[in-house]
Amino acid sequence: MMRSHFVSAFATCSALLLGAASATAQSAKGQQAAAEALFEQATSLVDAGRIAEACEKFAASQELDPGLGTQLHLADCYDRVGRSASAWALFREVEERSHREGQTDRERIAAERAGSLEGKLSRLEVRVQPTRQLPGLTVALAGTAVPKASWSVALPVDPGKLRLEVTAPGRRPWSTVVDVASGPATRIVDVPLLAPAPASAPPPANTSQDADRNDGSARRTLGLLTGGVGLAALAAGGFLGYRAYSFNQRSKGECRAESPNACTPEGASLREQATGAARLSTIATIGGAVLVVGGVTL
Helix, strand or coil, X not given: CCCCCCCCCCCCCCHHHHHHHHHHHHHHHHHHHHHHHHHHHHHHHHHXXXXXXXXXXXXXXXXXXXXXXXXXXXXXXXXXXXXXXXXXXXHHHHHHHHHHHCCHHHHHHHHHHHHHHHCCCEEEEEECCHHHCCCCCEEEECCEECCHHHCCCEEEECCEEEEEEEECCCECCEEEEEEECCCCEEEEEECCCCCECCCCCCCCCCHHHHXXXXXXXXXXXXXXXXXXXXXXXXXHHHHHHHHHHHHHHHHHHHECXXXXXXXXXXXXXXXXXXXXXXXXXXXHHHHHHHHHHHHHHC
16 A cells, blocks of 8 residues: 655654654554555455455544545445445545645546446435424434434435434434435435423322321320320329228228227228228229320330
8 A cells, every 4th residue: 555654853852752752653653554454454355355344444444544545445345335325425525635635636536436426326304394393302313413404405325224313302202214225216204293201200109108107196196095094094093092091091980999890880881982992993003004004005
């Protein structure tokens, strides 16, 4: 592969800068060598009829060390595998660059090849009506954004299946696969008005937590009520116990000291009242204690 490369070296007072310049030059030479090797592999693949593989090698060589010669070979390779739009675009670029650099032979070849492809191109028009041009609308073809200025314009594309994707904020995305026939052909795709995206549903209520919360609140209320009743019962038990003691003390004045069980009718009545109050005091005290413990537990 014949290439012309001119290297300009400038002396500096810093050895560090000289070292950096040397390293940069070595890196560039390494890329040039790799590009040369890829170019030679590509030409061998073309001779063997493996055109698709050759295109990959030409493209890699061009990326490492761009040159008009490699670009011209890559355009020819794309034309052979049916990528007419890619080939046409590269031929046009080679034509313009060759004209600027005064390489008339390459300019002529590129112009003739581009002209021969002009009438064979496949085109795709992504039509977006003004009423459908929502704020933030984006159109992507085969993963590449299509500028708004290119909407509703028949653009050269390589024939085959291409994925068209349209998105907009707050709208449902829309996509389709467009099968573009080999040229000359023009395919038109109308982009529909994107439907509004569904409103995000509120998070489901955590019924289990709500139930636990309600159950806990009910338990606390029941516990307070139970404890309150228990305290009231304990208070009543204390009062009844005091009355039993009072009745018993009063009965002693109505009974004989040497025979405590020999009492007047009034004394006997007081002792019966003392016994009844004591019994009720015991019941109230035990019941109140049970209720207080239950209330604390709840």
